[in-house]
Amino acid sequence: MTSTAASAATTDKWSAQLRAHGRRVTKQRLAVLDAVDHSPHAGADEVAAIVRATLPDISLQSVYVVLTDLTETGMLRRIEPPHSPALYETRVDDNHHHAMCTGCGRIEDVDCAVGHAPCLTPSNTHGMTIQIADVLYQGLCADCAAKPDTPGKTS
């Protein structure tokens, strides 16, 4: 074990990206990036819990600061599902969407159905210049569909 938790290779990758965005390389940022990378769709609470495995004294507020800053730089993507705290993921460059199970709340990545650029060309944009189209699918995952009394089930 030569490194703390992440491999040196990924650490170097994050470091390079941080520098490219004019950010200093701190162990907090590396730990947050590693946590989000290994636990996609984790919320701030979960990220803090994971990060505390290596940085036991980090505060939730600091995790928020790091997450917010990394989201602004574009190194992280924030998903904000209804009735759920914001979730984060490291997949930022490909255009993909998300499916949320209305039964258990789990989130899965869904590749864009059409291609790369925003999937839909809306018919009437009211003069708006559309930059991104975020799609949130909602439905029942296989597990919840199997259970007898899941909320939102058709019968």
Added chain:
Amino acid sequence: MTSTAASAATTDKWSAQLRAHGRRVTKQRLAVLDAVDHSPHAGADEVAAIVRATLPDISLQSVYVVLTDLTETGMLRRIEPPHSPALYETRVDDNHHHAMCTGCGRIEDVDCAVGHAPCLTPSNTHGMTIQIADVLYQGLCADCAAKPDTPGKTS
């Protein structure tokens, strides 16, 4: 002036719908429905302010209760844009989406690009049974694009 604020016709329409959903017809519910109908994409605060024109003593909490209940019955639709309180609208039966201006935050309705049913058939649903696809477009409205220093502008 034979009615308070809404026309008797629309009031009757709401009343019938409320009864159809097994709900009692109260002036609070009618006022909230009327407010949301006349101010689409209004938040709970705004709805409360509008409702207070006819029911000055209604509390914000009661507005929340009514909005939540009507949303559960399907008479209202709730939109939850990032970094903004939940918004409500009375258009519930047609499948339409929303476009939010990243500059000023205004919300516009956007008709579904493809047709009626969920616009997109995702390529990989991880075993989920998709029921709805909610699309949130983000971009700059004409007003914000004209201003010189709008956040999110390309140059």
Added chain:
DNA sequence: ACCTTATTATGAATAAATCACAATAACCGG
């Protein structure tokens, strides 16, 4: 009109996220 029960009012409580400012540590230059 009365009674039952849904609905509303009231006040407190919760959860997510942000802010201000002090303490710390990265990075740059020597």
Added chain:
DNA sequence: CCGGTTATTGTGATTTATTCATAATAAGGT
């Protein structure tokens, strides 16, 4: 390698949106 500057983090309080618990009220059937 060492110190100084400045970004970053820590700490604690604060804000905002929303929900909860319980008491008061009023809708609708008989």
